[in-house]
Amino acid sequence: xxxxxxxxxxxxxxxxxxxxxxxxxxIFGTNTIRGEYYDVKGDPAVxxxxxxxxxxxxxxxxxxxxxxSPYDLWRVQVFGLVNDSDYRSTDDGLVPERLNLFxxxxxxxIPYRVEVGD
Numbered sequence: 001x002x003x004x005x006x007x008x009x010x011x012x013x014x015x016x017x018x019x020x021x022x023x024x025x026x027i028f029g030t031n032t033i034r035g036e037y038y039d040v041k042g043d044p045a046v047x048x049x050x051x052x053x054x055x056x057x058x059x060x061x062x063x064x065x066x067x068x069s070p071y072d073l074w075r076v077q078v079f080g081l082v083n084d085s086d087y088r089s090t091d092d093g094l095v096p097e098r099l100n101l102f103x104x105x106x107x108x109x110i111p112y113r114v115e116v117g118d
Contacts, residue, residue, distance in 0.1 A: 029062040036085070055085035071106030077117075 035056040040047040059081045066074040079098035083089045100117035 075102040
């Protein structure tokens with residue numbers, strides 16, 4: 001009896017677990033690379049541009065949404081940039097700007113909504 005139950009579970013397992021766990025998520029975002037070059041002619045002390053030369057950064061936005069039912073929602077948002085511009089941010093390299101996790105369940109015994117991040 002135990003062996004038959006075990007065999008039935010093994011046969012049902014591939015159907016219960018999706019081939020790709022990200023298939024249940026709607027994933028979208030944007031990526032914008034910007035480059036600028038500043039060159040001051042004349043007296044740099046009176047220029048509105050303090051930093052000269054190339055300034056570049058790459059802004060990205062990644063969103064993941066999963067809705068298991070009309071009353072069950074997961075949302076993850078990641079906004080940031082890879083920075084090499086003195087005008088865009090004082091930090092260089094990978095700069096996270098917004099990280100947010102949102103969870104809402106209206107199907108639970110006590111409906112709830114939780115949001116973490118900014």
